[in-house]
Amino acid sequence: MRYAQHCPIALAAEVVGEPWTLLVIRELLHGSTSIADIAAGIPGMSTGLLTKRLRKLETAGLVLLRQREAALTEAGRELASVVEPLGRWGARWLPPPRYGDLDPALLLRDIARGIDRTTLPEQPVAIHFRFAESRGPRWWWLVLSQEVAAPTFHDPRLPQAMRIDCTLSALAGVWLGHIDWLDALRDKTIVISGPRTAVRQAVVWIGASPYATTGTGEPTLSS
Incomplete structure:
Protein backbone atom coordinates (compact mmCIF):
# COMPACT_ATOMS: atom_id res chain seq x y z
CA MET A 1 0.00 0.00 0.00
CA LEU A 94 -5.40 -4.96 25.26
CA PRO A 95 -7.64 -7.71 26.71
CA PRO A 96 -6.16 -11.18 27.34
CA PRO A 97 -6.35 -13.51 24.32
CA ARG A 98 -9.73 -15.06 23.64
CA TYR A 99 -10.05 -18.83 23.96
CA GLY A 100 -10.57 -19.16 20.21
CA ASP A 101 -7.18 -17.50 19.65
CA LEU A 102 -5.33 -20.00 21.83
CA ASP A 103 -3.47 -22.87 20.18
CA PRO A 104 -1.47 -25.30 22.37
CA ALA A 105 1.15 -25.81 19.67
CA LEU A 106 1.85 -22.09 19.32
CA LEU A 107 1.66 -21.41 23.06
CA LEU A 108 4.10 -24.19 23.94
CA ARG A 109 6.33 -23.17 21.03
CA ASP A 110 6.56 -19.64 22.42
CA ILE A 111 7.15 -20.91 25.95
CA ALA A 112 9.87 -23.32 24.75
CA ARG A 113 11.89 -20.75 22.85
CA GLY A 114 11.81 -18.35 25.78
CA ILE A 115 13.08 -20.87 28.34
CA ASP A 116 16.43 -20.15 29.98
CA ARG A 117 18.21 -23.42 29.22
CA THR A 118 20.83 -22.81 31.88
CA THR A 119 18.10 -23.61 34.43
CA LEU A 120 17.43 -27.03 32.84
CA PRO A 121 19.00 -30.41 33.62
CA GLU A 122 21.77 -31.75 31.41
CA GLN A 123 19.88 -34.94 30.59
CA PRO A 124 16.55 -34.54 28.77
CA VAL A 125 13.34 -34.68 30.77
CA ALA A 126 9.74 -33.96 29.85
CA ILE A 127 6.85 -31.97 31.25
CA HIS A 128 3.58 -33.68 30.40
CA PHE A 129 0.74 -31.21 29.75
CA ARG A 130 -2.86 -32.36 29.84
CA PHE A 131 -5.20 -29.63 28.64
CA ALA A 132 -8.79 -29.67 29.84
CA GLU A 133 -9.86 -28.28 26.46
CA SER A 134 -7.95 -27.89 23.27
CA ARG A 135 -8.19 -27.68 19.52
CA GLY A 136 -6.37 -30.77 18.37
CA PRO A 137 -4.39 -33.02 20.73
CA ARG A 138 -5.05 -32.44 24.44
CA TRP A 139 -1.86 -34.18 25.59
CA TRP A 140 1.45 -32.45 24.93
CA TRP A 141 5.01 -32.70 26.19
CA LEU A 142 7.80 -30.17 26.55
CA VAL A 143 11.17 -31.85 26.02
CA LEU A 144 13.71 -29.98 28.10
CA SER A 145 17.49 -30.08 28.51
CA GLN A 146 20.39 -27.66 28.25
CA GLU A 147 20.56 -28.56 24.54
CA VAL A 148 16.90 -28.42 23.55
CA ALA A 149 13.52 -27.04 24.55
CA ALA A 150 10.75 -28.15 22.22
CA PRO A 151 7.09 -29.16 22.32
CA THR A 152 5.67 -32.38 20.89
CA PHE A 153 2.33 -34.16 20.97
CA HIS A 154 4.10 -37.55 20.70
CA ASP A 155 5.20 -39.16 23.96
CA PRO A 156 9.00 -38.69 23.95
CA ARG A 157 9.48 -41.60 26.38
CA LEU A 158 11.69 -39.53 28.64
CA PRO A 159 11.79 -39.25 32.44
CA GLN A 160 8.80 -37.13 33.45
CA ALA A 161 9.79 -34.15 35.59
CA MET A 162 6.13 -33.32 36.32
CA ARG A 163 2.64 -33.38 34.93
CA ILE A 164 0.63 -30.20 34.48
CA ASP A 165 -3.16 -30.42 34.15
CA CYS A 166 -4.53 -27.06 33.11
CA THR A 167 -6.71 -25.02 30.82
CA LEU A 168 -5.16 -23.25 27.87
CA SER A 169 -6.44 -19.95 29.22
CA ALA A 170 -4.75 -20.49 32.58
CA LEU A 171 -1.39 -21.44 31.10
CA ALA A 172 -1.50 -18.49 28.70
CA GLY A 173 -2.60 -16.24 31.55
CA VAL A 174 0.29 -17.04 33.90
CA TRP A 175 2.83 -16.91 31.08
CA LEU A 176 1.59 -13.55 29.82
CA GLY A 177 1.30 -12.17 33.34
CA HIS A 178 -2.50 -11.75 33.35
CA ILE A 179 -2.88 -14.36 36.11
CA ASP A 180 -0.70 -14.96 39.15
CA TRP A 181 0.69 -18.50 39.46
CA LEU A 182 -0.54 -18.78 43.04
CA ASP A 183 -4.08 -17.82 42.04
CA ALA A 184 -4.10 -20.39 39.24
CA LEU A 185 -2.86 -23.10 41.61
CA ARG A 186 -5.42 -22.17 44.26
CA ASP A 187 -8.25 -22.17 41.71
CA LYS A 188 -6.97 -25.48 40.32
CA THR A 189 -7.03 -24.16 36.78
CA ILE A 190 -3.41 -25.34 36.92
CA VAL A 191 -2.57 -28.54 38.83
CA ILE A 192 1.06 -29.64 39.02
CA SER A 193 1.87 -33.24 39.97
CA GLY A 194 5.33 -34.59 40.67
CA PRO A 195 8.14 -34.28 43.20
CA ARG A 196 7.93 -31.72 46.00
CA THR A 197 10.05 -29.35 43.94
CA ALA A 198 7.76 -29.59 40.90
CA VAL A 199 5.81 -26.38 41.45
CA ARG A 200 8.86 -24.18 41.82
CA GLN A 201 10.60 -25.94 38.95
CA ALA A 202 7.58 -25.35 36.72
CA VAL A 203 7.54 -21.63 37.53
CA VAL A 204 11.28 -21.26 36.94
CA TRP A 205 11.44 -23.38 33.80
CA ILE A 206 8.32 -22.01 32.10
CA GLY A 207 9.22 -18.46 33.06
CA ALA A 208 7.28 -15.55 31.63
CA SER A 209 6.72 -14.01 28.24
CA PRO A 210 9.00 -11.07 27.42
CA TYR A 211 5.74 -9.14 27.12
CA ALA A 212 4.44 -10.25 30.52
CA THR A 213 2.33 -7.60 32.22
CA THR A 214 4.02 -8.11 35.60
CA GLY A 215 6.47 -5.41 34.61
CA THR A 216 9.54 -7.40 35.60
CA GLY A 217 9.01 -10.38 33.34
CA GLU A 218 9.56 -12.62 36.36
CA PRO A 219 6.79 -15.02 37.43
CA THR A 220 5.97 -15.12 41.11
CA LEU A 221 4.32 -17.45 43.57
CA SER A 222 2.85 -14.63 45.59
CA SER A 223 -0.09 -12.34 45.01
Whole structure:
Protein backbone atom coordinates (compact mmCIF):
# COMPACT_ATOMS: atom_id res chain seq x y z
CA MET A 1 0.00 0.00 0.00
CA ARG A 2 1.25 3.48 -0.85
CA TYR A 3 0.39 6.44 1.40
CA ALA A 4 2.21 8.99 -0.80
CA GLN A 5 3.45 11.00 2.18
CA HIS A 6 6.90 12.21 3.18
CA CYS A 7 6.35 11.21 6.83
CA PRO A 8 8.81 8.47 7.98
CA ILE A 9 5.95 6.74 9.82
CA ALA A 10 4.01 6.50 6.56
CA LEU A 11 7.08 5.23 4.71
CA ALA A 12 7.77 2.60 7.38
CA ALA A 13 4.11 1.54 7.43
CA GLU A 14 4.30 0.89 3.69
CA VAL A 15 6.96 -1.75 4.42
CA VAL A 16 5.83 -3.37 7.69
CA GLY A 17 2.16 -2.40 7.93
CA GLU A 18 0.68 -5.00 5.61
CA PRO A 19 -1.21 -7.95 7.15
CA TRP A 20 1.08 -10.70 8.48
CA THR A 21 4.32 -8.76 7.91
CA LEU A 22 4.93 -7.93 11.57
CA LEU A 23 4.38 -11.58 12.49
CA VAL A 24 6.97 -12.61 9.90
CA ILE A 25 9.41 -10.12 11.44
CA ARG A 26 8.51 -11.44 14.92
CA GLU A 27 9.45 -14.97 13.89
CA LEU A 28 12.74 -13.80 12.38
CA LEU A 29 13.57 -11.80 15.50
CA HIS A 30 12.87 -14.90 17.61
CA GLY A 31 15.45 -16.88 15.68
CA SER A 32 13.52 -18.66 12.94
CA THR A 33 15.56 -18.91 9.74
CA SER A 34 14.00 -21.56 7.50
CA ILE A 35 10.81 -20.85 5.59
CA ALA A 36 9.28 -23.96 7.18
CA ASP A 37 10.07 -22.78 10.71
CA ILE A 38 8.70 -19.29 10.04
CA ALA A 39 5.53 -20.85 8.60
CA ALA A 40 5.14 -23.07 11.68
CA GLY A 41 4.91 -19.95 13.82
CA ILE A 42 2.23 -18.40 11.58
CA PRO A 43 -0.04 -21.34 10.68
CA GLY A 44 -2.82 -19.12 9.33
CA MET A 45 -0.57 -17.69 6.62
CA SER A 46 -0.21 -19.44 3.27
CA THR A 47 3.28 -20.34 2.05
CA GLY A 48 2.72 -18.26 -1.06
CA LEU A 49 1.85 -15.15 0.92
CA LEU A 50 4.80 -15.75 3.27
CA THR A 51 7.15 -15.89 0.30
CA LYS A 52 5.64 -12.71 -1.13
CA ARG A 53 6.08 -10.84 2.15
CA LEU A 54 9.68 -12.05 2.52
CA ARG A 55 10.51 -10.88 -0.98
CA LYS A 56 9.06 -7.46 -0.23
CA LEU A 57 11.14 -7.27 2.96
CA GLU A 58 14.19 -8.27 0.93
CA THR A 59 13.50 -5.50 -1.59
CA ALA A 60 13.26 -3.04 1.31
CA GLY A 61 16.66 -4.20 2.60
CA LEU A 62 15.36 -5.83 5.78
CA VAL A 63 15.85 -9.50 4.89
CA LEU A 64 18.37 -11.63 3.00
CA LEU A 65 16.89 -14.67 1.21
CA ARG A 66 18.97 -17.72 0.33
CA GLN A 67 17.10 -20.71 -1.10
CA ARG A 68 14.66 -21.76 1.67
CA GLU A 69 16.16 -19.61 4.40
CA ALA A 70 15.82 -15.98 5.50
CA ALA A 71 17.92 -13.77 7.75
CA LEU A 72 17.45 -10.23 8.98
CA THR A 73 19.86 -7.54 7.88
CA GLU A 74 21.13 -4.91 10.31
CA ALA A 75 18.13 -2.73 9.40
CA GLY A 76 15.80 -5.67 9.98
CA ARG A 77 17.31 -6.53 13.36
CA GLU A 78 16.83 -2.93 14.45
CA LEU A 79 13.07 -3.50 14.17
CA ALA A 80 13.34 -5.25 17.55
CA SER A 81 13.22 -1.78 19.09
CA VAL A 82 9.81 -1.35 17.44
CA VAL A 83 8.28 -4.82 17.67
CA GLU A 84 9.17 -5.61 21.30
CA PRO A 85 7.63 -2.41 22.74
CA LEU A 86 4.56 -3.03 20.59
CA GLY A 87 4.20 -6.47 22.19
CA ARG A 88 4.52 -5.01 25.69
CA TRP A 89 1.96 -2.34 24.84
CA GLY A 90 -0.47 -4.98 23.56
CA ALA A 91 -0.06 -7.11 26.68
CA ARG A 92 -0.60 -4.12 28.96
CA TRP A 93 -3.50 -2.36 27.28
CA LEU A 94 -5.40 -4.96 25.26
CA PRO A 95 -7.64 -7.71 26.71
CA PRO A 96 -6.16 -11.18 27.34
CA PRO A 97 -6.35 -13.51 24.32
CA ARG A 98 -9.73 -15.06 23.64
CA TYR A 99 -10.05 -18.83 23.96
CA GLY A 100 -10.57 -19.16 20.21
CA ASP A 101 -7.18 -17.50 19.65
CA LEU A 102 -5.33 -20.00 21.83
CA ASP A 103 -3.47 -22.87 20.18
CA PRO A 104 -1.47 -25.30 22.37
CA ALA A 105 1.15 -25.81 19.67
CA LEU A 106 1.85 -22.09 19.32
CA LEU A 107 1.66 -21.41 23.06
CA LEU A 108 4.10 -24.19 23.94
CA ARG A 109 6.33 -23.17 21.03
CA ASP A 110 6.56 -19.64 22.42
CA ILE A 111 7.15 -20.91 25.95
CA ALA A 112 9.87 -23.32 24.75
CA ARG A 113 11.89 -20.75 22.85
CA GLY A 114 11.81 -18.35 25.78
CA ILE A 115 13.08 -20.87 28.34
CA ASP A 116 16.43 -20.15 29.98
CA ARG A 117 18.21 -23.42 29.22
CA THR A 118 20.83 -22.81 31.88
CA THR A 119 18.10 -23.61 34.43
CA LEU A 120 17.43 -27.03 32.84
CA PRO A 121 19.00 -30.41 33.62
CA GLU A 122 21.77 -31.75 31.41
CA GLN A 123 19.88 -34.94 30.59
CA PRO A 124 16.55 -34.54 28.77
CA VAL A 125 13.34 -34.68 30.77
CA ALA A 126 9.74 -33.96 29.85
CA ILE A 127 6.85 -31.97 31.25
CA HIS A 128 3.58 -33.68 30.40
CA PHE A 129 0.74 -31.21 29.75
CA ARG A 130 -2.86 -32.36 29.84
CA PHE A 131 -5.20 -29.63 28.64
CA ALA A 132 -8.79 -29.67 29.84
CA GLU A 133 -9.86 -28.28 26.46
CA SER A 134 -7.95 -27.89 23.27
CA ARG A 135 -8.19 -27.68 19.52
CA GLY A 136 -6.37 -30.77 18.37
CA PRO A 137 -4.39 -33.02 20.73
CA ARG A 138 -5.05 -32.44 24.44
CA TRP A 139 -1.86 -34.18 25.59
CA TRP A 140 1.45 -32.45 24.93
CA TRP A 141 5.01 -32.70 26.19
CA LEU A 142 7.80 -30.17 26.55
CA VAL A 143 11.17 -31.85 26.02
CA LEU A 144 13.71 -29.98 28.10
CA SER A 145 17.49 -30.08 28.51
CA GLN A 146 20.39 -27.66 28.25
CA GLU A 147 20.56 -28.56 24.54
CA VAL A 148 16.90 -28.42 23.55
CA ALA A 149 13.52 -27.04 24.55
CA ALA A 150 10.75 -28.15 22.22
CA PRO A 151 7.09 -29.16 22.32
CA THR A 152 5.67 -32.38 20.89
CA PHE A 153 2.33 -34.16 20.97
CA HIS A 154 4.10 -37.55 20.70
CA ASP A 155 5.20 -39.16 23.96
CA PRO A 156 9.00 -38.69 23.95
CA ARG A 157 9.48 -41.60 26.38
CA LEU A 158 11.69 -39.53 28.64
CA PRO A 159 11.79 -39.25 32.44
CA GLN A 160 8.80 -37.13 33.45
CA ALA A 161 9.79 -34.15 35.59
CA MET A 162 6.13 -33.32 36.32
CA ARG A 163 2.64 -33.38 34.93
CA ILE A 164 0.63 -30.20 34.48
CA ASP A 165 -3.16 -30.42 34.15
CA CYS A 166 -4.53 -27.06 33.11
CA THR A 167 -6.71 -25.02 30.82
CA LEU A 168 -5.16 -23.25 27.87
CA SER A 169 -6.44 -19.95 29.22
CA ALA A 170 -4.75 -20.49 32.58
CA LEU A 171 -1.39 -21.44 31.10
CA ALA A 172 -1.50 -18.49 28.70
CA GLY A 173 -2.60 -16.24 31.55
CA VAL A 174 0.29 -17.04 33.90
CA TRP A 175 2.83 -16.91 31.08
CA LEU A 176 1.59 -13.55 29.82
CA GLY A 177 1.30 -12.17 33.34
CA HIS A 178 -2.50 -11.75 33.35
CA ILE A 179 -2.88 -14.36 36.11
CA ASP A 180 -0.70 -14.96 39.15
CA TRP A 181 0.69 -18.50 39.46
CA LEU A 182 -0.54 -18.78 43.04
CA ASP A 183 -4.08 -17.82 42.04
CA ALA A 184 -4.10 -20.39 39.24
CA LEU A 185 -2.86 -23.10 41.61
CA ARG A 186 -5.42 -22.17 44.26
CA ASP A 187 -8.25 -22.17 41.71
CA LYS A 188 -6.97 -25.48 40.32
CA THR A 189 -7.03 -24.16 36.78
CA ILE A 190 -3.41 -25.34 36.92
CA VAL A 191 -2.57 -28.54 38.83
CA ILE A 192 1.06 -29.64 39.02
CA SER A 193 1.87 -33.24 39.97
CA GLY A 194 5.33 -34.59 40.67
CA PRO A 195 8.14 -34.28 43.20
CA ARG A 196 7.93 -31.72 46.00
CA THR A 197 10.05 -29.35 43.94
CA ALA A 198 7.76 -29.59 40.90
CA VAL A 199 5.81 -26.38 41.45
CA ARG A 200 8.86 -24.18 41.82
CA GLN A 201 10.60 -25.94 38.95
CA ALA A 202 7.58 -25.35 36.72
CA VAL A 203 7.54 -21.63 37.53
CA VAL A 204 11.28 -21.26 36.94
CA TRP A 205 11.44 -23.38 33.80
CA ILE A 206 8.32 -22.01 32.10
CA GLY A 207 9.22 -18.46 33.06
CA ALA A 208 7.28 -15.55 31.63
CA SER A 209 6.72 -14.01 28.24
CA PRO A 210 9.00 -11.07 27.42
CA TYR A 211 5.74 -9.14 27.12
CA ALA A 212 4.44 -10.25 30.52
CA THR A 213 2.33 -7.60 32.22
CA THR A 214 4.02 -8.11 35.60
CA GLY A 215 6.47 -5.41 34.61
CA THR A 216 9.54 -7.40 35.60
CA GLY A 217 9.01 -10.38 33.34
CA GLU A 218 9.56 -12.62 36.36
CA PRO A 219 6.79 -15.02 37.43
CA THR A 220 5.97 -15.12 41.11
CA LEU A 221 4.32 -17.45 43.57
CA SER A 222 2.85 -14.63 45.59
CA SER A 223 -0.09 -12.34 45.01
